[in-house]
Amino acid sequence: xxxxxxxxxxHGYFEKYHGVIxxxxxxxxxxxxxxxxxxxxxxxxxxxGIWIVMEDGVVNRAYTVVHLGMGVxxxxxxxxxxxxxxxxxxxxxxxxxxxxASLAAAGGRDTGGKGLEVRPPKLKPGLDLYPCQSPWAExxxxxxxxLLRGLGEQVAGADPRMIKTLxxxxxxxxxxxxATSEGVLRQDQRxxxxxxxxxxxxxxxxxxxxxVDVTARSGLEFFSExxxxxxxxxxxxxxxxxxxxxxxGAGEMPVVLAPGSAGILLHEAIGHGLEADFNRRRVSTxxxxxxxxxxNEQVTIVDDGTIPHSHxxxxxxxxxxxxxxxxxxxxxxxxxxxxxxLSAAWYKSASTGSGRRQSYEYAPLPRMRATFMxxxxxEPEEIIGSVQKGIYAGQLTNGQVNIGxxxxxxxxxxxxxxxxxxxxxxxxxxxxxxxxxxxxxxxxMVGDDLALAQGGFMCGKLGQTVPVSQGLPTTLVxxxxxxxxxxQA
Amino acid sequence: xxxxxxxxxxxVLELAQKAGSHQAGVKISRSRFIDVSIRDGEPDKAxxxxxxxxxxxxxxxxxxxxxxxxxxxxxxLAAFVADAAALTKALEPDPYRSLPDPxxxxxxPAPELGLYDPELxxxxxxxxxxxxxxxxxxxxxxxKDSGPQVVSVIGGAYGETAFGYLAxxxxxxxxLEETGGFAGCSMVYMxxxxxxxxxxxxxxxxSRQLGLLGERQTMQRIAGEAVRRGLAEMGAKPGPSGRYGLxxxxxxxxxxxxxxxxxxxxQSLHNKRSYLSGxxxxxxxxxxxxxxxxxxxxxxxxxxxxxxxGAASSPLVMIEGGALKRYYLNTYYSRQLGLxxxxxxxxxxxxxxxxxxxxxxxxxxxxxGLAVTGFxxxxxxxxxxxxxxxxxxxxxxxxxxxxxxxxxxxxxxALELWRGLVKVxxxxxxxxxxxxxxxxxxxxxxxGA
Numbered sequence: 052x053x054x055x056x057x058x059x060x061x062h063g064y065f066e067k068y069h070g071v072i073x074x075x076x077x078x079x080x081x082x083x084x085x086x087x088x089x090x091x092x093x094x095x096x097x098x099x100g101i102w103i104v105m106e107d108g109v110v111n112r113a114y115t116v117v118h119l120g121m122g123v124x125x126x127x128x129x130x131x132x133x134x135x136x137x138x139x140x141x142x143x144x145x146x147x148x149x150x151x152a153s154l155a156a157a158g159g160r161d162t163g164g165k166g167l168e169v170r171p172p173k174l175k176p177g178l179d180l181y182p183c184q185s186p187w188a189e190x191x192x193x194x195x196x197x198l199l200r201g202l203g204e205q206v207a208g209a210d211p212r213m214i215k216t217l218x219x220x221x222x223x224x225x226x227x228x229x230a231t232s233e234g235v236l237r238q239d240q241r242x243x244x245x246x247x248x249x250x251x252x253x254x255x256x257x258x259x260x261x262x263v264d265v266t267a268r269s270g271l272e273f274f275s276e277x278x279x280x281x282x283x284x285x286x287x288x289x290x291x292x293x294x295x296x297x298x299x300g301a302g303e304m305p306v307v308l309a310p311g312s313a314g315i316l317l318h319e320a321i322g323h324g325l326e327a328d329f330n331r332r333r334v335s336t337x338x339x340x341x342x343x344x345x346x347n348e349q350v351t352i353v354d355d356g357t358i359p360h361s362h363x364x365x366x367x368x369x370x371x372x373x374x375x376x377x378x379x380x381x382x383x384x385x386x387x388x389x390x391x392x393l394s395a396a397w398y399k400s401a402s403t404g405s406g407r408r409q410s411y412e413y414a415p416l417p418r419m420r421a422t423f424m425x426x427x428x429x430e431p432e433e434i435i436g437s438v439q440k441g442i443y444a445g446q447l448t449n450g451q452v453n454i455g456x457x458x459x460x461x462x463x464x465x466x467x468x469x470x471x472x473x474x475x476x477x478x479x480x481x482x483x484x485x486x487x488x489x490x491x492x493x494x495x496m497v498g499d500d501l502a503l504a505q506g507g508f509m510c511g512k513l514g515q516t517v518p519v520s521q522g523l524p525t526t527l528v529x530x531x532x533x534x535x536x537x538x539q540a
Numbered sequence: 541x542x543x544x545x546x547x548x549x550x551x552v553l554e555l556a557q558k559a560g561s562h563q564a565g566v567k568i569s570r571s572r573f574i575d576v577s578i579r580d581g582e583p584d585k586a587x588x589x590x591x592x593x594x595x596x597x598x599x600x601x602x603x604x605x606x607x608x609x610x611x612x613x614x615x616x617l618a619a620f621v622a623d624a625a626a627l628t629k630a631l632e633p634d635p636y637r638s639l640p641d642p643x644x645x646x647x648x649p650a651p652e653l654g655l656y657d658p659e660l661x662x663x664x665x666x667x668x669x670x671x672x673x674x675x676x677x678x679x680x681x682x683x684k685d686s687g688p689q690v691v692s693v694i695g696g697a698y699g700e701t702a703f704g705y706l707a708x709x710x711x712x713x714x715x716l717e718e719t720g721g722f723a724g725c726s727m728v729y730m731x732x733x734x735x736x737x738x739x740x741x742x743x744x745x746x747s748r749q750l751g752l753l754g755e756r757q758t759m760q761r762i763a764g765e766a767v768r769r770g771l772a773e774m775g776a777k778p779g780p781s782g783r784y785g786l787x788x789x790x791x792x793x794x795x796x797x798x799x800x801x802x803x804x805x806x807q808s809l810h811n812k813r814s815y816l817s818g819x820x821x822x823x824x825x826x827x828x829x830x831x832x833x834x835x836x837x838x839x840x841x842x843x844x845x846x847x848x849x850g851a852a853s854s855p856l857v858m859i860e861g862g863a864l865k866r867y868y869l870n871t872y873y874s875r876q877l878g879l880x881x882x883x884x885x886x887x888x889x890x891x892x893x894x895x896x897x898x899x900x901x902x903x904x905x906x907x908x909g910l911a912v913t914g915f916x917x918x919x920x921x922x923x924x925x926x927x928x929x930x931x932x933x934x935x936x937x938x939x940x941x942x943x944x945x946x947x948x949x950x951x952x953x954a955l956e957l958w959r960g961l962v963k964v965x966x967x968x969x970x971x972x973x974x975x976x977x978x979x980x981x982x983x984x985x986x987x988g989a
Contacts, residue, residue, distance in 0.1 A: 103631075109634070111603075113605040114608075134589050136589070251812045259924065260812075260813055260923040301781060301949065334728045336737060340736065412589070453932075455738030480919065482929060532949060534918070
């Protein structure tokens with residue numbers, strides 16, 4: 052990896068391939084601060100990505116992308132000006148710096164301003180959370196095809212009801228360089244890779260579809276043979292099991308959340324509400340509740356950017372702050388917001404390393420990384436056994452939240468009905484909706500089997516999407532509103 | 541500037557042919573935007589930039605791939621095309637891939653669609669900053685005068701001008717120049733009845749023409765609408781579970797139409813993920829549903845004279861009298877499915893009204909049920925047509941609003957839902973390509989309190 056501690060003028064990738072040197076950074080930052088800004092940062096990024104599709108056993112299409120550019124952010128108190136350039140030549144980048152300076156000064160209205168001294172940036176190493184034995188830049192296309200064909204062979208013929216399989220492999224490799232007017236220089240290479248299996252099956256004229264994915268910040272070595280075999284098995288099982296799904300009653304009922312992807316509950320019910328940009332404006336339902344008890348003692352919720360190879364892992368955040376593990380709720384008590392530089396300044400606290408951006412086209416915002424709940428005292432069987440009539444939510448997706456009112460929703464693609472403490476039959480396609488604070492206060496049992504979801508969740512906020520992870524141990528929410536499907540009418 | 545892009549596009553096509561591509565298509569685009577927001581009287585965020593990109597469709601020895609880049613340096617394009625060709629050649633052939641039949645290309649000159657306003661394209665940054673500030677000032681005043689405690693108010697303005705050029709080795713060449721401007725505001729109130737809850741109202745309006753956006757009257761209407769929406773959410777709670785009438789406000793109805801259009805796409809059909817598969821000519825909705833694809837609407841948000849692969853646009857009846865008339869089929873999916881091509885994707889969507897009624901009038905006629913003003917999460921399963929969606933809105937009894945609603949789910953199957961369509965309103969939402977009117981459905985399953 053490129054996080055060497057060498058602080059001399061090595062600007063690594065962007066010097067080698069785009070001719071951007073230390074003197075250029077200083078000049079760009081001086082220009083950026085020429086109109087009264089008090090801080091600026093430069094974010095350089097080049098992403099190369101490949102996406103290959105195998106349809107019914109034939110690798111018949113591929114998509115590639117090169118995404119190159121640099122963004123300039125200028126802050127003046129709590130105001131920000133942002134501009135980016137896709138041309139990494141000095142005239143274009145200087146123009147970009149001037150635009151950002153002028154936007155921060157007065158939202159583009161003309162005013163004067165003074166210059167500010169810029170300290171020469173010094174390279175600061177980050178963590179090394181995603182070392183790769185086989186980095187994607189060095190992996191031949193044939194290796195990727197081999198991976199897809201291996202998966203294809205396992206899915207083909209696995210079940211006679213299968214009428215369509217779509218297998219997709221995606222990888223990307225991002226070079227990042229970040230420089231700030233406070234003298235911080237950071238460089239990173241961020242891998243991301245994903246293997247997705249989608250299936251459609253038919254039985255007696257009825258069709259069902261489902262999918263599974265594994266995603267990580269890893270190289271080729273991550274996709275082991277047992278993992279690929281497991282992915283194939285899950286894709287087929289999850290699809291064909293839907294034929295056995297039967298209706299459940301709609302309305303308020305106990306919900307047991309399975310370990311893994313059900314961490315989406317935390318992401319929506321509280322995670323977004325603790326992002327401090329929503330709180331410094333007091334628009335979040337959690338804005339005035341720091342230090343309050345919001346859940347029972349079993350509930351400790353963490354947002355962690357330091358889990359090796361996880362989808363939400365970051366060696367440092369997108370404004371140069373150290374990556375960290377942030378305890379949001381400790382034993383039921385609200386402990387911390389998620390801060391970026393702007394919100395930390397507002398609250399006179401430190402950044403939690405949560406400033407993230409989709410790409411050089413965007414200014415950073417406080418965002419989640421890997422959000423999960425610490426394990427509790429119960430065995431999963433004990434938790435399921437305590438429910439007379441309810442839902443066991445297994446495969447979750449499509450979360451959404453309304454920050455101010457705190458209501459949130461997420462979708463159960465597949466799960467089980469619980470009757471008299473036992474899983475009785477599969478259920479599918481149910482939307483769950485509730486109030487975040489209320490749902491947290493209704494967590495009555497937490498299991499001892501914490502797992503991070505293997506799938507690659509993407510979190511959207513204010514038009515920006517970033518990779519995140521989520522996890523949960525088996526957890527009982529004593530009551531949530533479960534939406535039915537037509538068969539319940 | 542645009543001439544340079546056109547030149548680059550043709551250079552890339554030549555490089556592609558030299559690299560062995562017997563057919564290739566290229567799209568090159570450049571756009572400039574500015575986005576300014578003012579919060580609580582202070583500048584908050586402002587950004588402005590130029591975005592550029594190129595995407596190349598390669599057809600080599602029956603193999604197909606699409607390659608895109610934002611790096612348009614002339615010295616880098618040769619390597620980009622060489623890499624693209626090498627990857628494409630590593631795939632397996634797909635006999636259904638090719639450029640469109642050239643007889644489907646439009647015959648020029650391009651029609652005047654009212655998509656480009658030079659005045660908007662040239663408006664300086666300060667224009668948008670001033671507009672955002674005026675929007676915020678108006679919205680703040682309206683919010684403060686409206687009664688409840690105001691937490692925060694944002695005013696915003698957005699302007700964009702875009703140039704796109706599409707060309708291919710069969711000889712197609714087409715340009716599209718567009719402008720768009722938006723102004724809007726949002727405000728957050730403390731709920732008067734429920735502790736710690738905030739209620740927000742927002743409204744945006746947009747136009748291709750600067751003149752239509754600039755009037756004080758327009759901004760007054762935007763601020764008033766946002767306030768009205770925020771106040772309407774006070775005290776929101778779930779309504780009762782059961783089967784009730786469902787009225788969906790025009791801007792929210794775009795979500796339901798989006799699901800319907802998605803199931804009509806060649807991709808969904810080919811992937812065996814469409815509940816509308818094999819239903820051409822059959823009734824898929826109540827007889828009052830007639831849905832047209834209208835690419836030539838003057839100033840329309842998705843107006844165009846050619847589609848994504850260069851095929852000529854034309855108005856198309858997609859659903860008539862409740863019967864499915866066409867799918868959205870590009871060259872590839874039409875060949876895969878053995879049907880004539882139509883157009884690659886939806887443009888402007890227009891529904892024929894069944895009643896001369898808007899949302900309020902339809903609400904006044906609703907005996908008991910939910911008036912949906914927004915969706916929260918949920919999912920539409922296009923394979924089966926089953927959906928389960930979070931909703932918010934207004935609980936209605938005897939034609940009047942009883943209370944605001946949140947925390948309810950709406951579930952059903954798309955075929956049943958659309959067959960239960962009772963009224964199509966005459967109030968199309970004008971600020972989007974999908975000009976959805978308000979829609980009234982019969983007996984839909986709701987789960988709430």
